[in-house]
Amino acid sequence: MTDKQSEPPKETRFQPGQSGNPRGRRAGSRSKALVALDALGEGEVQDIIKAMMDKAKEGDAQAARIILDRVWPPRKGTRFEFDLPEVSKAEDIPGAIGEVTAQVAEGIISPDEGAVIVGLLDARRKAIETEQLASRIAALEVRAAL
Structure with a gap:
């Protein structure tokens, strides 16, 4: 249970941008x-x-x-080779992920390496979708301006 009387008045509370200890240690010291x-x-x-x-x-x-x-x-991560079809459209992503999954299943690449590749493919998908959305918005703005 909170008691409303125990709260300090709002005018004495710290204001946004005001330090709780203005005479404290300087940044970087x-x-x-x-x-x-x-x-x-x-x-x-x-x-x-x-x-x-x-x-x-x-x-x-x-x-x-x-x-x-x-x-x-020391190098973080190691280089590894893998086969991957070209990914130029969002529709290519599922096939590429399937190829990575097959290489993991065959032991060509490790599951950790497969996860890294799938993460990169997901980033590629997001980039493609962002590019497509930007072009669609631009086309709608041109159409709305007419």
Whole structure:
């Protein structure tokens, strides 16, 4: 049960666009702990990087991985090949999805890869439908202007 008397008056509530704490931390400012850590590491960064490079050159796989992950990040997702008929009309989408389903069933592509392809086909369908709707609206506007 809510008691209407316990609610603050509307004129004292925060107004749209007004901060709840106008004197709070500014956007983009960093905490004191992070600023202190930056100050500690600032003078040592070059030495740390050099030490890691030396360890990597000596064959330390962990050091090499850390350095390479920064320079050459691991790839997200892998490339794969699949057959797909050309999709230029919305009517082509069901056939293309059927082809993807058949390739998943035959083990040519994995179910996860099939799901990604079907998602792309759905995006293609939406793009085709949006293009068709835009042209139909344009034609109706031309007809209405006459």
